[in-house]
Amino acid sequence: MGSVAPPKAEALMTKFKLRDLDLPNRMVLAPMTRGRGTAAHVPTPMMADYYTARAAGGLLITEGTFISPAAIGWANAPEIYSDAAVAAWKDVTAAVHAAGGRIFCQLWHTGRASHSAFRGDGSLGVAPSAVAIRDGSVHLPDGTKAPYEVPHAMSVAEIQATVGDYVKAATNAMAAGFDGVEIHSANGYLLDEFLQTHTNKRTDEYGAGSLENRFRFLKEVVTAVTGAIPAHRVGVRFSPNGVFNDMGTPDFRAAYTYFAGQLDAFGLAYLHVMDGLAFGFHKLGEPMTLPEFRAVFSGPLIGNCGYTLEAGEAAVAAGDADLIAYGRPWIANPDLPTRFADGLPLNADEGGMATWYTHDAEGYTTYPTAAEAAAAKTEPTVDRAEGPAAAAKVL
Template structure:
């Protein structure tokens, strides 16, 4: 039977009112304290017509920081701030998952009191540089994490998962994509280790496996998702053995009965690593749970993938920024407000964040 973007779907014990998710998007509105605030609550409330909301990436610890103004989930004040967001959403009955984040090498010593950022190995990002409180700086070669630091970070993920539950979230998404820490351990370009966390596919996957095991001590499996970017080159990623790596990963994830796997679909934007990009169909062959597909979809792109059965939910990112009523616009074929002007997307105030109007207003 053909699936529609606008039909309901069950995800474990959660009832989603449609097959449209709002993708996680870093917006930098939490300020220097990294405590979620009232305009963030308003932002998510405005977009609660989605079947599922996934928050912006949220750092699990001070060591995980790598972005100006991104929120955290490692202090009582942050928990209380996020509680403001989830309380605002309660009347809408829209589930909201907190995305758990550690930037790893995609950071700078400016964020860490002069200490180098950490990663799997001392492999520097080749790129334009990173925006810090002290201005734009060149990327630095990160410091490889010790085994003890890896264990401590696994504990940080577990505590973050506990805090997310205290803050009233419906579940959590573990961010293992887009060149951030867990992705840095998965991919051979950034993981040159020779210990238990490097070398074989099993070893490169080990950190993610341990993080998920820790999170699953806190949340039932159907309230946990994982994000992957098998074709991604963002943050200077891209490994020749990406297909082998991600087929191994999806087979391992299929054993966990997770709520979903959230996959950056490289075919949508046309950016991918060397070689034939991986398709959602390759993942579907090894994963019969819920797949959320994401990456620059139009309505037609999403409906095509639903019809093919390669995904179950479509995540939209930028269209949700400028169209808080995106679900209604897609359903009624109303024109979308374009997202050509990004000048205020990452500022600190309400402009470019909560001032976009529903269709007809």
């Protein structure tokens, strides 16, 4: 008997209108930290090559991009607050657009996941409350690791100044040629920390136990950003089921249903939900699913985390998601949409985590397309990227 032919994507290959953006397919490049910026956090020409090679996706979302010096928490990850970074990002967006792609910049503040070593003045990372991440360690700029520090609890004035940082980052992103921005409010970083009771112990208008107060910071950010750039070019990301960065709030179902419902009024580009469990699950109840968000959010919905071709097809075909974000399979397969559409085998991620966050081309721009592999008469290694073990560490 012959081998069974790999499945081909159909629903994922259909066109989609993301508000005023025409997307050729439903596949989204998930934001993934890769550490290929300079030590000063400025994008590099290598990053233009990386994103351009993936421009056939319906939408590309950049790796987390720092909105201010206070937001920094990862070595060689890029920023979007300086003139130098804006100029460098222009080269990236121009290359992606020349290749026919569309690209959003993910706006990132690492909050309590940062460390004083990332700031010249030795200041602590910030958070809603002085609650440290309990497990694991932070990777420092010099390549060593250290325990997480107890963060500085933000004052109201600091919160409001950070809202301004988001606005500046968003306007800089548009000036750099991005098609829009994604506000990262997931995975235990700053905005997510305000949403969850595990990290938000405040007794003022940004906490005090109420959903309205916990949502206030994110609402102010979204309000300010959509006042500066069109709302239909702004997305928001949530991780209601996630445990990454020591997260999980007991009322997660009621909380994220409320937050999504509140965001619906803004007319956003999309809501990006990490509904899959491959990135870790807090086990505080049955996991939230995309239909729960569909019931309260009427705009475009992106599903994410551990999706296979088959799972993505099913979610789009059922109407549970409009778009599906893929992470790790796209690391080793720059032409992932073509491979999915044509039922081609995938390159294995041979470097694995050892090359995910290094600072050179190996494991970043060195994986061949199917056409390149065929031309070189090499046989792509099959790796269907199925199951939780195949999920990318999407930060």
